[in-house]
Amino acid sequence: MAVHAGSLLELKGIKKSFNQNHVLKGIDLEVTAGEVHVLLGENGAGKSTLIKIMTGAYQKDAGEVYWEGKQVQVNNPVDAMNLGIATIYQELNVIPELKVYENIFLGREIKKGGKMSMIDHKKMKKEAERALGMLGQDPKIADQILGELGIGQQQLVEIAKALTLDAKLIIMDEPTASLSGSEVEQLYDCVEQLTERGIAIVFISHRLDEIRRMGDRITVLRDGYKIETLPVKTTETDHWIELMVGRSLDEKYPKKSFEPGREGFRVENLKVAGTEAPVDFSIHYGEIVGISGLVGAGRTELARAIFGADKREHGNLFIDGKQVKIKSPKDAIKAGMAFITEDRKSEGLLLDQPLDFNIGLANMKKFKNKSNLVNLKGIRDEADNYVKELKVRPSDIDLHARKLSGGNQQKVVIAKWLCTNAKVFIFDEPTRGIDVGAKVEVYRLMNQLVDNGAIVLMISSDLPEILGMCDRVLVMSEGRITADLPRNEATQERIMKAATGTADAAEKPLIAATGG
Amino acid sequence: MSEAVIEKEKPVGEKKSFKHFLGKFGALIGLIILTVVLTFLSDKFLTVNNLMNIARQSSINALLAIGMLLPILTAGIDLSVGSILAISIMTMGIVSVNMGMSPVLGIIVCLAVGAAFGxxxxxxxxxxxxxxxxxxxxxxxxxxxxxxLIITAAAPIAGFPYLIQFLGREFVGPIPVSFLLVIGVYIVFHIFLTRTQTGRYIYAIGGNKEAAHLSGINVDRVLIIVYTISGLMAGLAGLVMVGRVNSAFPLAGLSYELDAIAAVIIGGASFFGGVGTVWGTLIGAMIIAVLRNGLNLLNVSADFQMAVIGIVIIAAVYVDVLRQRNSKKN
Incomplete structure (x- = not known):
């Protein structure tokens, strides 16, 4: 990706506070045409706020913005759009019921004549096809209902929309967070197409391997300050992390090995509704078992079926050799299981309730007193302990969960399950969207769980994480377990081979992003 | 950098607590302002007699509203309470008046029919x-x-025994029994919602149904309890109503559900579930009752009253919207 000379967007001394909370404390940033510029920083470093100032969603308190060398005011999103700044948000702004081309021209439909005339569907379709073609997509999808496309293609539609707006700068907030492997590849290709046309990309990502692959330059933010801008090619990943966290991390994957013990958890002949074949596997004490696979391989479905959240056709579960009957999450919890779900916001937390309520939720029975009333003080005390132990920031248990950053929200979800005294922990994408520092804390916690005699199963799409933390890797493809690899045999290649099965990864249909 | 951290923490807390206060007591402040204004406008307003009148007038809606709070907390709604009130009192009339059976049985039937429809x-x-x-x-x-309407051939039933009329008719000193009932019921609901497992689960389901389910909550069971209680409260409100007017008619309680919803919403509950309190609902019901009473004293016609209450609903929710927008920004 060639870096063209000439600054496209330049920010100088940008400051932004909310009440007295100084989020940005004088940020300088320069984006040149045709480059991929990554914003890197821990959650709460100010990345999102900075992006929102660029897109006009927030107003800066102080500082200057230059666009192609001229000072400009970006007072609202329309100003930004008129300059040529487009944004692809993590939660896509699309209407799944409408066709692709209708989405692309939503709110600025092309008319046949004056304002009151009919919509020119033909012309809109043609324009949409052209934009999709520029991204290397099949132009025919312009006429498809958007909701029928995979999440990755939906995202590309948003990028196509940016192209029809003649965007010169496209901002992407964690664009690959919910994409499968082949979808990510498609996005990489697409970004390359864009930069070749001189379009600049600013993106936020927590995946360092992807930054290495896509990025030209990185600007590291920490605590509202710009720390440094550095080229990707000539710098080490560890150096980025050091700049980001402000100290050197001892290890990215603090893997501890324990003496393997007897079998603690076994899944036998379990058939998830709608899959072809049943699944068998077991986990021993002292090991962390990972489940790898492409998005849509059926990993989350398997976890949900184990936990009783979805119906299964048949299958037996054993904890410590004893069969447990699980028909609902309630049964699962009673049997000693915990399920740290993939999506904290929609499945894990009561966002508008305080932390103590969230933490006590899955085991309220524990806090009932003799008169059968809930001992609120008991919940508060216990929640307070967990918040301190897991270093949740801020450590105020009266705060609503919504107010926390992703990493801290994840700690609250984990605290909720620790509070149930569970024995079998299923983590589904436990570190998605959380920063490096919090990731390491989650890994340490897994170690600690195993050390304390818990069973840990981790579903993850992050291969380095699977390789870094697991003693054994199960690979799933199309609802089946296609490989069971011990740590010393698990390599990226072997996992990918088992994950893609016989089918070529790139040709796999792009199915639901919510699957695991 | 440590300087900046200290700087940012304290004032945020202060601002937050002020907004917190407004959010929590906004409806109460509204009620107080309303009372003060009406006291100036009418010398008949702030008298023991009139206040007790308000207490009595508010009790039916207050009972329906506290039942309604539960479905709304779960992000649901119960449109049937007015009709459930009617069927409850008509069956009670058939049992205790037409068939001449014991008033105790009548009361039990009234509450049971309400709960059954719930x-x-x-x-x-x-x-x-x-x-x-x-x-x-x-x-x-x-x-x-x-x-x-069918079981009574659309005819009203009158002449209920004293025991049935007791709740809606009697006074303890100057205080109407129905209002004491409301206070008692609200205290029970407060304890139920804040201190029992099911009560807490109601908030959890309204906050995030899927997270509640995955946290081991039997969502269906809680929802069934919620609607059953709402129906039961409709039956209880009917019992109070029969005492007040000494008759039951099949069109009783027509559109009462809307006043109940209004009370809950004015009282600060969120239509999206998970947010709302028992005391807010009480204040919401009182605001409606005070408004109606005050407008009556000022000789404002019933048609105007409706329009005013409509404006109050929109204003109350708008204040809430503004507050939330503010807190989201920060």
Whole structure:
């Protein structure tokens, strides 16, 4: 990706506070045409706020913005759009019921004549096809209902929309967070197409391997300050992390090995509704078992079926050799299981309730007193302990969960399950969207769980994480377990081979992003 | 950098607590302002007699509203309470007046019929998986009203025994029994919602149904309880009503559900569930009652009253919207 000379967007001394909370404390940033510029920083470093100032969603308190060398005011999103700044948000702004081309021209439909005339569907379709073609997509999808496309293609539609707006700068907030492997590849290709046309990309990502692959330059933010801008090619990943966290991390994957013990958890002949074949596997004490696979391989479905959240056709579960009957999450919890779900916001937390309520939720029975009333003080005390132990920031248990950053929200979800005294922990994408520092804390916690005699199963799409933390890797493809690899045999290649099965990864249909 | 950290923490807390205060007591402040204004406008307003009148007038809506709070907390709604009130009192009339059976049995039938229709609402929602309680309760609203008219041939029933009339008619000193009942019921609901497992689960389901389910909560069971209680409260409100007017008629309680919803919303509950309190609902019900009473004293026609209450609903929710927008920004 060639870096063209000439600054496209330049920010100088940008400051932004909310009440007295100084989020940005004088940020300088320069984006040149045709480059991929990554914003890197821990959650709460100010990345999102900075992006929102660029897109006009927030107003800066102080500082200057230059666009192609001229000072400009970006007072609202329309100003930004008129300059040529487009944004692809993590939660896509699309209407799944409408066709692709209708989405692309939503709110600025092309008319046949004056304002009151009919919509020119033909012309809109043609324009949409052209934009999709520029991204290397099949132009025919312009006429498809958007909701029928995979999440990755939906995202590309948003990028196509940016192209029809003649965007010169496209901002992407964690664009690959919910994409499968082949979808990510498609996005990489697409970004390359864009930069070749001189379009600049600013993106936020927590995946360092992807930054290495896509990025030209990185600007590291920490605590509202710009720390440094550095080229990707000539710098080490560890150096980025050091700049980001402000100290050197001892290890990215603090893997501890324990003496393997007897079998603690076994899944036998379990058939998830709608899959072809049943699944068998077991986990021993002292090991962390990972489940790898492409998005849509059926990993989350398997976890949900184990936990009783979805119906299964048949299958037996054993904890410590004893069969447990699980028909609902309630049964699962009673049997000693915990399920740290993939999506904290929609499945894990009561966002508008305080932390103590969230933490006590899955085991309220524990806090009932003799008169059968809930001992609120008991919940508060216990929640307070967990918040301190897991270093949740801020450590105020009266705060609503919504107010926390992703990493801290994840700690609250984990605290909720620790509070149930569970024995079998299923983590589904436990570190998605959380920063490096919090990731390491989650890994340490897994170690600690195993050390304390818990069973840990981790579903993850992050291969380095699977390789870094697991003693054994199960690979799933199309609802089946296609490989069971011990740590010393698990390599990226072997996992990918088992994950893609016989089918070529790139040709796999792009199915639901919510699957695991 | 440490300087900046200290700088940012303290004032945020102060601002937050002020907004917190407004959010929590906004409706109460509204009620107080309303009272002060009405005291100036009418010398008949702030008298013991009139206040007790308000207390009595508010009690039926207050009972319906506290029942309504539960479905709204779960992000649902119960449109059937007015009709359930009617069918409850008509069956009570048939049992205790037409058939001349014991008043105690009549009261039991009244409450049981209310609870049974509430249970039906809950089952329709959870077992038939109707997409939204708006639909299931819209259905039972019509069913209950229809049955109330059919079984009585649309005729009112009068001449209830004293025991049945007691709650709605009697006073302890100057205080109406119905208002004491309201206070008692509200205290029970407060304890139920804040201190019992089921009560807390109601908030959890309204906050995030899927997270609640995955946290081991039997969501269907809680929802069935919620609608059953709402129906039960409709029956209880009916009992108070019969005492007040000493008769039961099949069109009783027509559109009462809307006043109940208004009270809950004015009291600060969120239509999206998970947010709302018992005391807010009480204040909401009082605001409606005070407004009606005050407008009556000022000789404002019933038609105008309706329009005013409509404006109050919109204003109360708008204040809430503003508050939330503010807190989201920060």
């Amino acid at each position: 249970l039906l609402n809950g089952l329709l929602l959870t077992k038939l998986r109707l997409p939204h309680p708006f639909i299931s309760t819209l259905g039972t609203m019509n069913i209950a009203r229809g049955i109330a």
